[in-house]
Amino acid sequence: MKRFARLNTLSVLLLAASLATGVAHAQLAPSASAAPTQAGAPSEARKANIVIIGTGGTIAGAGAAATNTAAYQSAVVPVDKIIASVPEIAKIANVKGEQVFQIGSESFNNERLLKLGKRVSELLRQPDVDGIVITHGTDTIEETAYFLNLTLKSDKPVVVVGSMRPGTALGADGALNLYDAVLVASSPESRGKGTLAVLNDEIHTGRDVTKTNTFKVETFRSPFGPLGYVVEGRTLYFRLPARPHTMQTEWDIDKLDKLPEVAVVYAYGNVNPASVDAAVKNGAKAIVYAATGNGSVGDYMVEPLKAARAKGVQIVRASRTGGGVVIRNAEQPDDKYDWLVTDDQLPQKARILMALALTKTNDTKELQKILWKY
Numbered sequence: 001m002k003r004f005a006r007l008n009t010l011s012v013l014l015l016a017a018s019l020a021t022g023v024a025h026a027q028l029a030p031s032a033s034a035a036p037t038q039a040g041a042p043s044e045a046r047k048a049n050i051v052i053i054g055t056g057g058t059i060a061g062a063g064a065a066a067t068n069t070a071a072y073q074s075a076v077v078p079v080d081k082i083i084a085s086v087p088e089i090a091k092i093a094n095v096k097g098e099q100v101f102q103i104g105s106e107s108f109n110n111e112r113l114l115k116l117g118k119r120v121s122e123l124l125r126q127p128d129v130d131g132i133v134i135t136h137g138t139d140t141i142e143e144t145a146y147f148l149n150l151t152l153k154s155d156k157p158v159v160v161v162g163s164m165r166p167g168t169a170l171g172a173d174g175a176l177n178l179y180d181a182v183l184v185a186s187s188p189e190s191r192g193k194g195t196l197a198v199l200n201d202e203i204h205t206g207r208d209v210t211k212t213n214t215f216k217v218e219t220f221r222s223p224f225g226p227l228g229y230v231v232e233g234r235t236l237y238f239r240l241p242a243r244p245h246t247m248q249t250e251w252d253i254d255k256l257d258k259l260p261e262v263a264v265v266y267a268y269g270n271v272n273p274a275s276v277d278a279a280v281k282n283g284a285k286a287i288v289y290a291a292t293g294n295g296s297v298g299d300y301m302v303e304p305l306k307a308a309r310a311k312g313v314q315i316v317r318a319s320r321t322g323g324g325v326v327i328r329n330a331e332q333p334d335d336k337y338d339w340l341v342t343d344d345q346l347p348q349k350a351r352i353l354m355a356l357a358l359t360k361t362n363d364t365k366e367l368q369k370i371l372w373k374y
């Protein structure tokens, strides 16, 4: 008791001193208030204008019972209804909903990716839009995030958000995730950081984030850690994305009308060479081979992959391990076979990057540089 009393006296003294100097506010909210406001960005004096684009997923899902945390129907609740279910959002931003799709994210394809990206770009060009939040299924949120990260031409914040549990479930995570996503999209500090993914109190770069668990709310991970946290209404950044994104890349979503076909072939003991032939027959311009370990290729798979390369199809060695870089000319003589390796991109992310890269060049040396750059 005595100690509390002493602390209280101390607190009163500190508060009096800080009121006099104006220091308390800066200490209580170091991140939000310390950052300089950039031209055109919302300041603390006005609320940001955020468009929330709905595309479906579990964040728009509903289950039969509150105990259905993992079995439910996704993509059924309209985005305006999701926004209305989180009235706290209106206190931090002026938001407008727009339904672009109502699908499970497993149903994304190149056409839908391009359509979404173009609409986001159009909205970002509007001077009265400060940032975009995209509600999205979690299954492929990492692919959309990486794609937008590489192709949007704006410094304004774009945040993808989803949830692991539908709004009807006990312990639903969508409301807080959406609130946090709007906070991040409204923060001047989020400008120029590329496309971000906000889930489970964390801010991730769209380049790195990946789903690692089928049902847990802490499923999203970045191999090098998140960029920051969102906690108690505060956006706290601790790291910056190291790889080029948005304004620094060679792609512009407004100029992309079609993406080349890139297939992922998954390796396993007894993998069937016919999967390579099928990809070639289907018109793949590149095959990302989700190889075992550090991109190792079974002896009976080398010839089919070489044959595909001989037909002009680019071969990219990636890894199915979920982490680490693939070393060029180590497990396979890439120079000799004219093959490529990923950097640390997971196969599904390498697929996105290769599709974009092939819109620029078909030269293997140039393609390798792109894989190592982004």
Ligand code: ASP
Pocket: 056, 057, 058, 059, 074, 103, 104, 105, 106, 136, 137, 138, 139, 140, 162, 163, 164
């Ligand atoms: N299958 C759902 C989707 O990706 C899962 C989710 O959103 O969590 O749309």
